[in-house]
Amino acid sequence: MDDASQSASQAARATLAHFADEASRFDDPLPTQSIHFAVPPMRTLTWRVNAPATLRIHAAHVWVTRACSPYDHWLQPGETLRLERGERIWLSTEAAVPARVSVTSAWRPPYAGVRRGIERMGAWLALLTLRRASQT
Structure with missing residues (x-):
């Protein structure tokens, strides 16, 4: 693997980790x-x-x-x-x-479902980028 694909792979993993951290805040019990x-x-x-x-x-x-x-x-x-x-x-x-x-x-904060959907889409795009980087 060349340097460009390794850096893309690392960036995609970092993005996935970020979205996992962001999504975990919805696991806390809400009021x-x-x-x-x-x-x-x-x-x-x-x-x-x-x-x-x-x-x-x-x-x-x-x-x-x-x-x-x-x-x-x-x-x-x-x-x-x-x-x-x-x-x-x-x-x-x-x-x-x-x-x-x-x-x-x-209780759910306003637009929590929309926010969660955007985070899921971001995680999906990061996974797609990771897969494409590993194929090249």
């Missing part, structure tokens, strides 16, 4: 955000989940129906249910008092 609301007695609310979340019941029994599931869930106070991104749920209660519910998900 969470919670939305608290009440389900009125004898009413049904619907919710579309925008990010993976946890549904927690705080007061009164709640009936949860998931759009893509043949099963319904009766949750008691203190119980949780894991929800996936894009899922639609319906919540209702037969109690005489409103049921208190919270939906908690990880």
Whole structure:
């Protein structure tokens, strides 16, 4: 291998290491955000989940129906249910008092997905450069 291809290979490895370091910062646990609301007695609310979340019941029994599931869930106070991104749920209660519910998900900084996509593309380009350098 000549000096030019060795330096290209070293540069590509350094770029890959940089992107690996940058990507690892997304592995740290992020703060969470919670939305608290009440389900009125004898009413049904619907919710579309925008990010993976946890549904927690705080007061009164709640009936949860998931759009893509043949099963319904009766949750008691203190119980949780894991929800996936894009899922639609319906919540209702037969109690005489409103049921208190919270939906908690990880907080993501604005444009985190775009930033991560750009970093992945950069890592892919660095890998492509490394492969081409090793072929010559």
